[in-house]
Amino acid sequence: MSESGELLSGLALGAFRLNGQFLQVAEELARPAGVTAAWWQVLGAVLREPLPVAGIARAMGMTRQGVQRIADLLVERGLAEYRPNPAHRRAKLLQPTQAGREAIARIDPGHQEFADRLVGELGAEDARRCLETLQRLSAALDRLGQGS
Template identity: 40%
Template sequence: MTDVQEAYRLLVADVYELAGTSRRTSEAIAATAGQTTARWHVLSVLSGAPSTVAAVARRLGLARQSVQRVADDLVADGLADRAPNPDHRTAPLLELTSAGRAALAALVERGDADRARVLAAAGTSAEELLACREVLRRLVAALDGP
């Protein structure tokens, strides 16, 4: 095994660890607002523009059925509404309600405060994070490539 292969293996292990730890802390943050990370993710996707359940699922890399369940819960709780889809009669658009936007704003505020604390404790800079992101994006592109 070459040094670069070993470094890659260690990086991937660290990325998985970071993702798992981040999911756990995000779930704790979401719980303080009476939400889950699944609901947070769907609210975030819908904040950009109304979307179908299938499009949200593709964006999050999840099964449509799991997103459908979350979407149904968000609609039942008044955080999202269904609207007619001019492009597809049987696939309504989901859109945030004002309550949904407020719930997302509360989640983002709590998440930002926690992440600011974490980033300060780690002593990392935006430049370091962006450089790391660039390497990760190149690796993802190579893995997804031809």
């Protein structure tokens, strides 16, 4: 295999492992709030502003169908609601309810504690470099059509 092929494989396998590790941490942080990591991800996408399902999917790197399923569950459980979308008649906007915001707020203390531990382990400068590198990698994949 070429060096570039080996680098791509290493990056992909590292990203898959990292994704699994972050999902495990997210599940542990979300559990006491009565939500899953996926619910937290979708609710987190709409905390600042309501978004259509397709917009959430793009922002979070998820499939539209997966987001739709989670959004419907969040609405069913009273953690989010659909609102009319002035820009598109059929693509309603999802926004958190007060109960949804309260669930996310219950995650914040554990999130902060874990963030402090992780940054303490890496050091703030290395954590910033990791973030910048991940952002550069993601932007490169976007420019290349996400690998296609």
